[in-house]
Amino acid sequence: xxxxxxxxxxxxxxxxxxxxxxxxxxxxxxxxxxxxxxxxxxxxxxxxxxxxxxxxxxxxxxxxxxxxxxxxxxxxxxxxxxxxxxxxxxxxxxxxxxxxxxxxxxxxxxxxxxxxxxxxxxxxxxxxxxxxxxxxxxxxxxxxxxxxxxxxxxxxxxxxxxxxxxxxxxxxxxxxxxxxxxxxxxxxxxxxxxxxxxxxxxxxxxxxxxxxxxxxxxxxxxxxxxxxxxxxxxxxxxxxxxxxxxxxxxxxxxxxxxxxxxxxxxxxxxxxxxxxxxxxxxxxxxxxxxxxxxxxxxxxxxxxxxxxxxxxx
Amino acid sequence: xxxxxxxxxxxxxxxxxxxxxxxxxxxxxxxxxxxxxxxxxxxxxxxxxxxxxxxxxxxxxxxxxxxxxxxxxxxxxxxxxxxxxxxxxxxxxxxxxxxxxxxxxxxxxxxxxxxxxxxxxxxxxxxxxxxxxxxxxxxxxxxxxxxxxxxxxxxxxxxxxxxxxxxxxxxxxxxxxxxxxxxxxxxxxxxxxxxxxxxxxxxxxxxxxxxxxxxxxxxxxxxxxxxxxxxxxxxxxxxxxxxxxxxxxxxxxxxxxxxxxxxxxxxxxxxxxxxx
Numbered sequence: 001x002x003x004x005x006x007x008x009x010x011x012x013x014x015x016x017x018x019x020x021x022x023x024x025x026x027x028x029x030x031x032x033x034x035x036x037x038x039x040x041x042x043x044x045x046x047x048x049x050x051x052x053x054x055x056x057x058x059x060x061x062x063x064x065x066x067x068x069x070x071x072x073x074x075x076x077x078x079x080x081x082x083x084x085x086x087x088x089x090x091x092x093x094x095x096x097x098x099x100x101x102x103x104x105x106x107x108x109x110x111x112x113x114x115x116x117x118x119x120x121x122x123x124x125x126x127x128x129x130x131x132x133x134x135x136x137x138x139x140x141x142x143x144x145x146x147x148x149x150x151x152x153x154x155x156x157x158x159x160x161x162x163x164x165x166x167x168x169x170x171x172x173x174x175x176x177x178x179x180x181x182x183x184x185x186x187x188x189x190x191x192x193x194x195x196x197x198x199x200x201x202x203x204x205x206x207x208x209x210x211x212x213x214x215x216x217x218x219x220x221x222x223x224x225x226x227x228x229x230x231x232x233x234x235x236x237x238x239x240x241x242x243x244x245x246x247x248x249x250x251x252x253x254x255x256x257x258x259x260x261x262x263x264x265x266x267x268x269x270x271x272x273x274x275x276x277x278x279x280x281x282x283x284x285x286x287x288x289x290x291x292x293x294x295x296x297x298x299x300x301x302x303x304x305x306x307x308x309x310x311x312x313x
Numbered sequence: 314x315x316x317x318x319x320x321x322x323x324x325x326x327x328x329x330x331x332x333x334x335x336x337x338x339x340x341x342x343x344x345x346x347x348x349x350x351x352x353x354x355x356x357x358x359x360x361x362x363x364x365x366x367x368x369x370x371x372x373x374x375x376x377x378x379x380x381x382x383x384x385x386x387x388x389x390x391x392x393x394x395x396x397x398x399x400x401x402x403x404x405x406x407x408x409x410x411x412x413x414x415x416x417x418x419x420x421x422x423x424x425x426x427x428x429x430x431x432x433x434x435x436x437x438x439x440x441x442x443x444x445x446x447x448x449x450x451x452x453x454x455x456x457x458x459x460x461x462x463x464x465x466x467x468x469x470x471x472x473x474x475x476x477x478x479x480x481x482x483x484x485x486x487x488x489x490x491x492x493x494x495x496x497x498x499x500x501x502x503x504x505x506x507x508x509x510x511x512x513x514x515x516x517x518x519x520x521x522x523x524x525x526x527x528x529x530x531x532x533x534x535x536x537x538x539x540x541x542x543x544x545x546x547x548x549x550x551x552x553x554x555x556x557x558x559x560x561x562x563x564x565x566x567x568x569x570x571x572x573x574x575x576x577x578x579x580x581x582x583x584x585x586x587x588x589x
Contacts, residue, residue, distance in 0.1 A: 015348045025399070026493060035396055039408075041389045045461050046414045046439075049426035052436060056429060095335040102328040113538075117336055120344075123572045124565060125522025127542035131549065131561045132343035140554050142346055167339050190324055198322035219414075228419025230525035235546060248421035250526070255425045255529065266427075267422040274417040281417070282410045
């Protein structure tokens with residue numbers, strides 16, 4: 001029976017703007033009112049903040065906007081942000097693959113606990129993400145005296161920023177891979193194994209191509225968060241412009257110094273990154289769904305094929 | 314069976330040890346430091362820190378206003394998820410993609426944008442000034458920032474459930490003479506309730522811990538708009554590590570309770586969905 005229902009367009013929930021009165025959908029005027037309410041909410045809460053950022057960035061003309069990006073301190077903040085992302089994202093990507101592999105391929109004691117711990121940075125306040133590293137590596141933290149004796153700075157320096165960013169972006173890749181790899185199963189990997197492939201060969205030639213869109217999805221979300229993180233980083237950074245300021249911290253400094261045009265110009269750059277992230281994320285979601293549906297279709301066709309072979313006999 | 318299946322694919326040891334190593338370095342060890350530091354202060358100090366009037370006022374802001382924001386998100390999120398699944402209108406896909414903007418937009422950017430929007434004499438602030446409504450540097454501003462940050466959770470939680478609702482129960486209700494409102498209230502809404510509550514709880518959890526998008530618009534006025542994460546930072550600035558740890562531990566425990574309730578609601582919702 002299920003095959004008669006088009007899930008994207010269920011008969012009872014007529015999505016088209018058909019305004020004839022029907023018992024199983026809302027009257028047309030009500031539809032318009034609801035759409036209007038939601039649209040107003042979207043414009044007020046999601047649209048206007050973006051408009052304000054870009055308007056503020058260009059308020060004093062395009063040349064002022066461009067000149068923001070020749071200020072050495074601002075350039076340095078961009079460099080710090082890129083550097084942090086370049087370290088935090090790949091390391092969390094490697095962790096994500098390893099964790100997703102171990103969680104979806106094997107059953108072992110503590111598997112649920114591992115899953116729960118991977119999720120932890122998602123629901124913990126980002127400020128706590130910074131605090132815990134200060135408690136560990138700060139001047140009065142547990143490793144503080146030892147670090148000071150060896151003249152190593154972690155807190156109020158770049159390593160602390162990288163650690164705090166790694167903490168808040170920790171779950172993204174693993175979380176986007178686990179449900180995907182669970183749904184895909186591992187028959188192909190087992191087949192490769194029986195044909196004599198080694199572990200890394202299986203990973204590189206079977207698993208990675210299979211999960212590429214989910215992996216890409218995790219990577220872009222991880223990267224967006226890494227570049228935009230503010231709460232955790234503001235705890236562990238000394239907030240010295242030109243030294244330990246990331247882009248979001250530099251935005252805060254410019255804004256507090258009433259340098260609104262530069263602040264909004266830098267914010268516009270990060271907003272642009274956010275928009276690109278959203279576009280790529282939507283693309284990855286469509287691709288993922290397409291792959292999934294193509295897989296289902298293939299299974300369906302094989303089933304039909306098999307039954308039609310069996311039937312004549 | 315299970316023990317046999319465990320080692321069919323290679324890499325169990327490698328992947329498990331890498332995962333555990335990374336987890337220990339990034340999550341377990343620092344969290345252990347938080348718990349140890351809190352414990353080192355002793356009960357008296359812990360209670361003294363979190364019952365300090367300024368900290369209690371910050372709890373009221375962080376945990377109280379977040380709840381209001383989460384409820385607002387529950388209402389608008391439900392409507393948004395409903396129209397995304399059920400209605401066709403120009404711009405629907407764009408709105409769907411824009412839903413996740415609060416996830417993607419850096420919180421500091423959102424913070425200065427909201428502050429600029431609602432400050433006196435600015436865009437929306439200008440419209441509200443004649444009415445005598447002040448938003449920036451008041452609890453209303455905190456509410457707006459918390460609503461912004463929690464919005465995607467409700468939509469993302471409710472939308473898949475609306476997608477799965479089968480049309481025939483609604484048709485059956487209509488055939489049996491129910492009005493559209495009766496159908497919505499008594500047939501459509503009940504199965505949505507668990508996921509709606511789960512979404513609201515998740516939005517709540519996010520708003521409780523939020524920092525970047527709030528501190529600009531809130532103005533950080535003690536006893537009025539100071540949020541709890543800011544109290545942690547001000548304790549650290551006074552070099553009071555144990556005090557910061559005590560507040561951090563309290564927030565961690567509260568967030569844990571919130572997330573456990575959310576998970577419980579979600580599994581309740583999944584049972585509901587299977588029954589349909």
